[in-house]
Amino acid sequence: MDTVKNELDNLCRGCLCVDRLLLPLNKNVDLFFIFLGNELSISEDSKYYNILLCWECIALLKKAEVFRKRVQTAHRYFERILGNPSTTRALSTLNIHNKDDYDLIYTENENPEPVIKPEALKFEVTFPENEGNCHIKEEAYYDDNDDNFDYEAEEPKPNVSAFVKKEKKKKTKYKKITPISKKIKTRPIKYTPEEIDRCIEEVVYTLKDILAMRHEKKPNRIKNMESRCNVYIMKLLDTQKKDLRQKVKNDGLTCSECETVVPDQLALAAHWESHPVALLRCRFCELLSKSRKSLCYHVESRHSIIYSCTLCPIDFRALPEYYRHDRELHRILICDYCGKKFNQKSGIERHIRHNHLPAVCNICNFEFKRKNYLREHYRLLHPELVESKRDIVRELAYCVECDLQFASEYFYRRHLLYAVAHKRRIRPKVPCPDCGKIFSRKSYMDNHYKLVHVRKSQHYCELCDKHFINGYAIRTHKKFVHEKYEKPKNKICDICGRGFHTNRVLINHKRTHTGERPHKCSYCSAAFAQNVARKTHEKTQHKHLLQELKGFST
Known part of the structure; x- marks a missing residue:
């Protein structure tokens, strides 16, 4: 089924x-x-x-x-x-257009050529006023049955296109681009030669610093540098390569640019890396150039308009700087739920929709706080909507050990990862610093250390002057030793029916039925059912070996 x-x-x-x-x-x-x-x-x-x-x-x-x-x-x-x-109107979207201006009616007569009814022509034919300038072309009509030619003047055809209404021009989809002056407060400025000189500054770079400003995709292009200056830098690099190919002479190697003499090629390479390059830089957009004339033209053409911020009293000479200022200070949108900042409206809308608006499952109508919770719900309960590219194999989502069938492989893998039945219990190992005995908890090791090695414990019996390892041991001792309670023998042997008060005694008893002897002597081939019997055997039968080991250890 x-x-x-x-x-x-x-x-x-x-x-x-x-x-x-x-x-x-x-x-x-x-x-x-x-x-x-x-x-x-x-x-x-x-x-x-x-x-x-x-x-x-x-x-x-x-x-x-x-x-x-x-x-x-x-x-x-x-x-x-x-x-x-009278007010009826059809709801159909199909329309019929009648154009009487050129929908002509033809009738068939005995003559083979069609005749146009004059009632069909609802337009008038206009002729120019000056008859002398009007020229009517005459064409010959040739009939195959007659041997003679009849020359008749053709009737002038009416100018139908003059009566047809011109179609309206389609509206373009593109919006009119508003000028920048309507969006931003701008005002023109004219520079004097002295002001232009103040807008240009002299800078000195090393060749290594200039090469660090290279474009990532275009290695022959340096960022924010004029084309002529870029050509000059490329030529300087070619000169560097030629100098590094030179062979060392008696005097050394000479730099072709500044005629500096260095002893070897390593010194020449270091000299070229720190070689000074004098350039001119625009104070507004930091454009680098070698020519003062071209940079003056750049300032007059590119920075002749002052852009004023409408929200704060700051002026800019370059449009990208204004946009950067407006984007970083005045276009920041803050989420009302978590306070996260965004630069665009679409970004904050997407953030609120995914993280703060409730998401509803279309199948079971469950509501979730976030969209990732809904995505996890789809993976667990509706895998057919998520894993649409491949078929869901139910055999791969069945756990044999737990006898459980899951909706998808994702749910099955999640069960294997987090279920207690498949997760190994890692018990911590806490060894005793003196005897090396291993305990599962540090408190157990501390109680053992205080009782066995220090001979002190807070669990002390005043009646018999004994220390115990924990509170359970002293309570059990007082109950069954001093208060004379009988120990319940509820651990029953399934072979002979005898009862015991602890599982350890029951296990030792069962070994008498099965004949199992897991405790082997360390010095001979003897084996015992209980560990106490093994220790007694070693102390009595191998006493000399134990004394030798103690003397060797000391």
């Missing part, structure tokens, strides 16, 4: 397709029930609006809904205007 139910889950209820992505029908459910009719039985999932259809059936259902709305609108419109039939 499970296999039949699985096949029906992947089946479209409209066209019986299996190889398509199925989506739940949230809208037009009533129209779907009308199409089913009273003869067909409605299944249980259809009653809860959990109907799965493919994209084609959903599209057809949407078209039927549009047609139903049009019919309802027409019926309401008909009832409203029933008293006044």
Whole structure:
């Protein structure tokens, strides 16, 4: 029965397709029930609006809904205007255009050539006023049956295009670009030669610093540098390569640019890295140039307009600086929920929609605080919507050890990762610093150390002058030794039926039935059922060996 139910889950209820992505029908459910009719039985999932259809059936259902709305609108419109039939108007989107200016009527006569009825021509033919300038072309009409030629003047054709209305120009989709002066406060400025000199500053870079300003994608191009100055730097690099190829002579190597003499090639390479390059820089946009004349022209053309901020009294000579100032100070949007900052409106809208608005599952109508929680819900409970690219194999999502069937492989992997049954319990190992005995907790090791090695413990019995390792041990001691309570023998042997008060005594007793002897002597082949018997055997039978070991250790 499970296999039949699985096949029906992947089946479209409209066209019986299996190889398509199925989506739940949230809208037009009533129209779907009308199409089913009273003869067909409605299944249980259809009653809860959990109907799965493919994209084609959903599209057809949407078209039927549009047609139903049009019919309802027409019926309401008909009832409203029933008293006044003159105001009726068709709701169809199809139109018929009659153009009487050039829709001509032709009739067939005995003559083979058609004759145009004069009633069909509703336009007038206009001729120019000066008849002398008007020229009418005459063409010959040739009939195959006659041997003679008849020359007749053709009737002038009416200028139909003059009576046809010109089509309106289509509106362009592009908006009119508003000038910058309408958005930003601007005012022109004229520079004097002295002011231009103040706008230009002299700077000195090393060749190494200039090469660090190279463009990442264009290694032959240096950022924010004029083209002529860029060519000069490239030539300087070629000169450097030629100098480094020189062979060392008696006097050494000479720099071709500044004629400095160095002893070897390593010194020449170091000299070229620190070689000074004098350039000119614009104070407004930091453009580098070698020519003062070109840089003066740059200042007069590019920085002749002052851009004023409308929100604070700051002026800028370059438009990118104004935009940077406006973006960093006046265009920052802050989220009301978490205080995160954004530079664009679309970014903060996306952030609020994904992180702060509730997300609703379309299938089970569960509401989540964040969209990632909804995504996790889809992975766990509705994997057919998430893993649409591959089929869900139910055999790969079955846990044999726990006997559990999961909805998807993701859920099965999550079970293996976090379930207690598949997660190994790692017990901590805390050794005793003196004897090396290992304990699972530090408190157990501390109690052992104080009782065995220090001979002190806070759990002390005043009646018999004994120390105990913990509170449970002293309570048990007082209860069964001093208060004379009988120990309950509720640990029953399943072989002989004897009862014991501890599991350890029960295990030692069972070994008498099975004959198991796990405790072996360290010095001979003897084995024992209890550890106490092994220790007694070693002390009595191998006493000399124990004394030798103690003497060797000391």
